[in-house]
Structure formats: C-alpha cells, structure tokens
Amino acid sequence: MKKTISLSATLSATLSAIILGATLSAPVLAQTTLKKVQDSGEITMGVRESSSPLSFTLGNGQFAGYHIDICHAIIENIKKTVGKPVTVKYTPVTSQNRIPLTQNGTVDLECGSTTNNATRQKDVSFGLTTYVTEVRMAVKANSGLTKISQLNGKTVATTTGTTSVQHIRKHKNAEKVSFKEVFGKDHADSFLLLESGRADAFVMDDNLLAGLIANAKNPKDFKIVGETLSVEPIAIMIRKDDPGMKRIVDITIRGLMDSGELDKLYKKWFLSPIPPKNTTVNLVMGATLKGLLKDPNDNPMESYAAK
Amino acid sequence: MHLEWGFFLRDIGDGETTYLSWLFSAWGWTLAVAGCAWVLALLLGSVVGTLRTMQVTWVARLANAWVELFRNIPLLVQIFLWYHVIPSLIPPLRDVPSFVLVVFGLGLFTSSRVAEQVRAGIQSLPHGQRHAGMALGLTTAQTYRYVLLPMAFRIVIPPLTSEAMNIIKNSSVAFAVSISELTLFAMQAQEETSRGVEVYLAVTTLYIITAMTINRLMALIEKRVRVPGYVGGDR
Structure with missing residues (x-):
C-alpha cells in the first residue's frame, strides 16, 4: 500500500x-x-x-x-x-x-x-x-523627496524593534547624510509621525508602508519613493x-x-x-x-x- | 540555557558605537529623564500638596483639580497628549525636543502623586501645631515654613522613596516618544542581535542598580534628618 x-x-x-x-x-x-x-x-x-x-x-x-x-x-x-x-x-x-x-x-x-x-x-x-520585501521610504506626496541623499537635515521615522533601524544607520554612515532619527513604538505610531509632520520620511518594508498608506485618511497624500535600502x-x-x-x-x-x-x-x-x-x-x-x-x-x- | 555576552562589544553598524556604549548611553537617558522629571515633580508636588491643605477654599480646589487631572489619566496617554496632541494645538511647541515634553509629562504625572503624599504628611500633624503657630503670631507662610512642613516632609520620606524609585521605572514610557533610553535599547538591541535574554538581563540589572541606589540614598537622607523625640527619631 x-x-x-x-x-x-x-x-x-x-x-x-x-x-x-x-x-x-x-x-x-x-x-x-x-x-x-x-x-x-x-x-x-x-x-x-x-x-x-x-x-x-x-x-x-x-x-x-x-x-x-x-x-x-x-x-x-x-x-x-x-x-x-x-x-x-x-x-x-x-x-x-x-x-x-x-x-x-x-x-x-x-x-x-x-x-x-x-x-x-x-x-x-x-x-x-x-x-x-524591499526596505524603502514613505513620504508626503507633495514633499518633493525622492532620494535618501535629499534627507540631509530632515527627520526620519522608523519603528523600534525592526531591522530597518540598522539599514538607515548603515546608509547614513555610507552616504554621509545627516538626519535625525525618531522611533515610533509600532508601525501605526511611526506613520502618525509622518502624517503629523514630525517626520519627513518613514523607512520600512514596502508592503507594510503600502498597507498603512492604503488605510490612511487620504492615501493620495503619501507615496513610496527612494532607492531600496535592503532586500529581505x-x-x-x-x-x-x-x-x-x-x-x-x-x-x-x-x-x-x-x-x-x-x-x-x-x-x-x-x-x-x-x-x-x-x-x-x-x-x-x-x-x-x-x-x-x-x-x-x-x-x-x-x-x-x-x- | 547558553548565554553569550560577546555581542556587547560588537559594532552597531555605524562604525563607532558598540552595543555596550549604547547600553550606557541609554542608561544615561533613563537617568536624565527620571532625574529631571523628579526635580519637577518634587517642586510642583510640594507646592500643590501644600496648597491643598490651605484654609482658602478656591486655592485648595484648584490644587485638588491639578491632582485629579494628572492622576486620573494613564501615564502613557499623557505622554501621547504631550507629544502628539498639544503640539498640534499649539504649533510653537512642535520645535520643543521630545525630551522636554516627556520630562513635563512624567514630571506632572508624578507631581500629583507627590502632592497627595505631602498633603497626607501635613494632615497627619495634630491641629494644635497649626494653632500654636498662629498663636505665636506667625503668618500663614511662616506657619508652614517653620512649623508644619519641616515635620510633614520627614513623615513622607518613606512614600517619597517609593515614588522616586517608581519614576525610574516609569521613565520607560519615554521609549514611546523616541527617547533612546533603556527600554528602547532593549527592544531594538534584542531584535538586532537576537540575544534577547542577555539584553533584557543587562537592562534589568541596570534598572535594579538605579532603583536600589535611590533607595539607599533616601534611607541615608531619612537617617540624617531625624529629629530626636519626633517622627523616626524616637530611638
């Protein structure tokens, strides 16, 4: 059998x-x-x-x-x-x-x-x-930001306890851009930092960013831009x-x-x-x-x- | 369970910081947040607690309102109000660093608790003490300064000790507004290194060391300010 x-x-x-x-x-x-x-x-x-x-x-x-x-x-x-x-x-x-x-x-x-x-x-x-997943950044659609190198002097949000923090740290070091990092306690919180203007960009896995944008009040106000920081x-x-x-x-x-x-x-x-x-x-x-x-x-x- | 501590000497990826130096800088942030908030809480709490025992009704009511406002809202919610809501209502506050906002949030929350303890200390004194002050011709301010408060503060040192230890632990809410203190370090470093047990053991040890140091410091103060024949001094 x-x-x-x-x-x-x-x-x-x-x-x-x-x-x-x-x-x-x-x-x-x-x-x-x-x-x-x-x-x-x-x-x-x-x-x-x-x-x-x-x-x-x-x-x-x-x-x-x-x-x-x-x-x-x-x-x-x-x-x-x-x-x-x-x-x-x-x-x-x-x-x-x-x-x-x-x-x-x-x-x-x-x-x-x-x-x-x-x-x-x-x-x-x-x-x-x-x-x-590709780690990229979400920005406000009207911000004109399209590249990591434009982040000089800006504030970048990401979520505590994720690998994205390491990627921006490495990238920051390699590209000699200086920006301020803020950490949301979860993805929704990090997105709020972007939405309320406390951060200019939110660096995270693209699928999570797309999900957050889809559920935002006005999905058209945001877009995912920039080079891929990491492929996971x-x-x-x-x-x-x-x-x-x-x-x-x-x-x-x-x-x-x-x-x-x-x-x-x-x-x-x-x-x-x-x-x-x-x-x-x-x-x-x-x-x-x-x-x-x-x-x-x-x-x-x-x-x-x-x- | 196999523990491995070597990763603490590893670079975090920026070419200059190790996990160990990050841990100590995180400890510094915890101490800074808790320390500044404690100074604020002690100052405001003493004033508000004293005002609650005043004979002038509207002053006491105002002080009561302060205490009820800050102790009836969960701490984490208060932190979010300071960080997200208040700056959106008052735009100039947007440029205030989150460190200052969290010190205010934590300080005002704790001030309501300190105020309650100070009030309890003053009210535990016999009425005769206030009356004696008045009979001697002291003004209200002098009665508080020379008669009531010196004794009341000695009485409330034990609960204030717990409060000072609490503020160290409560300062962990600062992670929610992006202060890179011990709790944020723990959450981030355990993800990066996959050595959660070691990271949390190290962080726990630092919290214990800090809280115990405060405990011993307050015990020392308690001993030094004893008045023979009065509270805590009758031995």
Missing part, C-alpha cells in the same frame, strides 16, 4: 532525525514535528495579529493572509503524510517571541512575516522564500534540524510556484481588495520575487546584500 510506504519512510526519517539530532546537537525536542503531529493529531500555526496582508486577524480567533493560505496548503500535505485528520490550532506570536516559541515547540509552523537571515538560521529553519526574504519558519518537515514545506511551496497557484495567491492578497476594510494593498510583484518563483531558494538576507 502506498500509504504504508510513505508512513514507514516518514517513520524511518523520523528515527534517523532523532538519532542525528541527538548526536549532533542537544535539541530542545527529542521528536520531529511530523511525529508530534501524528501522535497528537494537531498542528499549531504561529500567526501574526497585524502583519497584513501576509498574516493578520479578522477577529473572533480567525486569521487570514497570504502566508496563512500557503501554510494551509502545507498542512494539507502533512495530513496526507501522517495519514490522518489533523486539527489546526492558531497561536498569535510577536516579533519578540516568535523564535523562542518555534524552538520550544509551542508553534510548529510560523506563518507570519519573518525575515530569513543568517543570525536566525542558527536558531531556526526557513522554508523556501515566499515573499521579498520573508519565509515560513520551522524548527531547525527537522529534515522531514522542511521537505514537506519546500515541496508544497515549490508545487504552488510551479502550478501558478502562488502567483494567484499573490494577486489575491496584494492586488485585490482584502478584508477587513476591503482596501487594496496595490503592490505589484517585485523583480526579485518573480525570479524566485522560477528558481526558488531559502538563502538568508545576507546573500541578497552581496549583489
């Missing part, structure tokens, strides 16, 4: 992973994700409250988004592999706790907006890159040293890419009206992601910066 074969293959993979894990490192969990799902009959998806359109809440414990749709496809394949129905549980995570919660097994599949970088790869593993691959996060799980995640994503399904999902979440307010993010797919759909990889952010 086909099912038995795949089951025994999984079990032997599981077994070898356990032995491998036990000898190579001291793993937090002595079992693989697939084994855990098979035993418990449930899988926990780590989700974000407000990382629209990748992963966000609709209220009442409902979560939706581009990455959540992809994760549901992955879970369908996990169900086939373990050969039994699996209950999906949702656990909201934050930027601060998503890595520890993935490591300690609270979350099996993190479907949020996590940048795949080399530092994080020491602690966790990532699926094939499914979204690429965003991916689904899983536990490290779990080859069985990594394989299912990657096979599913590759399948979605080959069938054109991923492109449809992108159009659904980035180019059409989405809940809760039925606004459109309106962000066309960038060249980097287009290239990745043809030739997928799970390289960390550092390999993009080298270009």
Whole structure:
C-alpha cells in the first residue's frame, strides 16, 4: 500500500532525525514535528495579529493572509503524510517571541512575516522564500523627496524593534547624510509621525508602508519613493534540524510556484481588495520575487546584500 | 540555557558605537529623564500638596483639580497628549525636543502623586501645631515654613522613596516618544542581535542598580534628618 510506504519512510526519517539530532546537537525536542503531529493529531500555526496582508486577524480567533493560505496548503500535505485528520490550532506570536516559541515547540509552523537571515538560521529553519520585501521610504506626496541623499537635515521615522533601524544607520554612515532619527513604538505610531509632520520620511518594508498608506485618511497624500535600502526574504519558519518537515514545506511551496497557484495567491492578497476594510494593498510583484518563483531558494538576507 | 555576552562589544553598524556604549548611553537617558522629571515633580508636588491643605477654599480646589487631572489619566496617554496632541494645538511647541515634553509629562504625572503624599504628611500633624503657630503670631507662610512642613516632609520620606524609585521605572514610557533610553535599547538591541535574554538581563540589572541606589540614598537622607523625640527619631 502506498500509504504504508510513505508512513514507514516518514517513520524511518523520523528515527534517523532523532538519532542525528541527538548526536549532533542537544535539541530542545527529542521528536520531529511530523511525529508530534501524528501522535497528537494537531498542528499549531504561529500567526501574526497585524502583519497584513501576509498574516493578520479578522477577529473572533480567525486569521487570514497570504502566508496563512500557503501554510494551509502545507498542512494539507502533512495530513496526507501522517495519514490522518489533523486539527489546526492558531497561536498569535510577536516579533519578540516568535523564535523562542518555534524552538520550544509551542508553534510548529510560523506563518507570519519573518525575515530569513543568517543570525536566525542558527536558531531556526526557513522554508523556501515566499515573499521579498524591499526596505524603502514613505513620504508626503507633495514633499518633493525622492532620494535618501535629499534627507540631509530632515527627520526620519522608523519603528523600534525592526531591522530597518540598522539599514538607515548603515546608509547614513555610507552616504554621509545627516538626519535625525525618531522611533515610533509600532508601525501605526511611526506613520502618525509622518502624517503629523514630525517626520519627513518613514523607512520600512514596502508592503507594510503600502498597507498603512492604503488605510490612511487620504492615501493620495503619501507615496513610496527612494532607492531600496535592503532586500529581505520573508519565509515560513520551522524548527531547525527537522529534515522531514522542511521537505514537506519546500515541496508544497515549490508545487504552488510551479502550478501558478502562488502567483494567484499573490494577486489575491496584494492586488485585490482584502478584508477587513476591503482596501487594496496595490503592490505589484517585485523583480526579485518573480525570479524566485522560477528558481526558488531559502538563502538568508545576507546573500541578497552581496549583489 | 547558553548565554553569550560577546555581542556587547560588537559594532552597531555605524562604525563607532558598540552595543555596550549604547547600553550606557541609554542608561544615561533613563537617568536624565527620571532625574529631571523628579526635580519637577518634587517642586510642583510640594507646592500643590501644600496648597491643598490651605484654609482658602478656591486655592485648595484648584490644587485638588491639578491632582485629579494628572492622576486620573494613564501615564502613557499623557505622554501621547504631550507629544502628539498639544503640539498640534499649539504649533510653537512642535520645535520643543521630545525630551522636554516627556520630562513635563512624567514630571506632572508624578507631581500629583507627590502632592497627595505631602498633603497626607501635613494632615497627619495634630491641629494644635497649626494653632500654636498662629498663636505665636506667625503668618500663614511662616506657619508652614517653620512649623508644619519641616515635620510633614520627614513623615513622607518613606512614600517619597517609593515614588522616586517608581519614576525610574516609569521613565520607560519615554521609549514611546523616541527617547533612546533603556527600554528602547532593549527592544531594538534584542531584535538586532537576537540575544534577547542577555539584553533584557543587562537592562534589568541596570534598572535594579538605579532603583536600589535611590533607595539607599533616601534611607541615608531619612537617617540624617531625624529629629530626636519626633517622627523616626524616637530611638
């Protein structure tokens, strides 16, 4: 029977992973994700409250988004592999706790907006890159600002606890422009700094900027401009040293890419009206992601910066 | 749990600052915000607390209104009012640095709490003391200066100690208006280095050291100003 074969293959993979894990490192969990799902009959998806359109809440414990749709496809394949129905549980995570919660097994599949970088790869593993964000700046449409070099003497906003802070710090250093930095406590707060005129530019991931602008009082008053400060691959996060799980995640994503399904999902979440307010993010797919759909990889952010 | 502290010596990306020097500069901002706000809170709180015990009704009412206004609005909301709302109503305030605004926000909030304690200190004194002052022919100001306040302040040193320690911890709201103090450092550095546990341990230690130092300093003051036979001096 086909099912038995795949089951025994999984079990032997599981077994070898356990032995491998036990000898190579001291793993937090002595079992693989697939084994855990098979035993418990449930899988926990780590989700974000407000990382629209990748992963966000609709209220009442409902979560939706581009990455959540992809994760549901992955879970369908996990169900086939373990050969039994699996209950999906949702656990909201934050930027601060998503890595520890993935490591300690609270979350099996993190479907949020996590940048795949080399530092994080020491602690966790990532699926094939499914979204690429470019760090750019939002300015008032009538400000005439179009380049980083024009920021001399201006005030630049960004959000505390994000990698964007590092990018402007590096850029500032390299271009010898001097500007004042202000930090919003969250993205909405940083956008308020721009809206109220306390800041002249807001540097952040372009998808987040587009989302904030779409929901602003007058979206036409703002635009996204300037060179790309950084290219960041965003991916689904899983536990490290779990080859069985990594394989299912990657096979599913590759399948979605080959069938054109991923492109449809992108159009659904980035180019059409989405809940809760039925606004459109309106962000066309960038060249980097287009290239990745043809030739997928799970390289960390550092390999993009080298270009 | 494996801890690794080496990253503190690493450069933050601007070519000159390390995480360690950033941590200490953040500590400096925490001390500066808390220190300035405390001076403001102590001055205003003493005045308002004293006014609340005056026999003149309208003065006491005004002082009551002050206390109720600043203690009934959550601190973080007050900080946002100072930072976002007030400057949009009074445009010249836009150019005031956020440091000054947060010192006012935190200082006025704490002043209402200090005022309550000063009032409690004055009201805990026997009525006879005020009457004795008046019988000696002292003016109201002299009665407060030479009779009531010297004793009242000695009585309220313990609650003022807690308040001084609180203002250190409350100064963490300054992160919300972009002051690069300890809490902002913690949130940013843990994201950049992925060493959240070490970052929060370091920051917690600095908060504890600061609060404990204040505690010991106030205990010293309490001991030095004791009056034999009166509050705290009857040993």
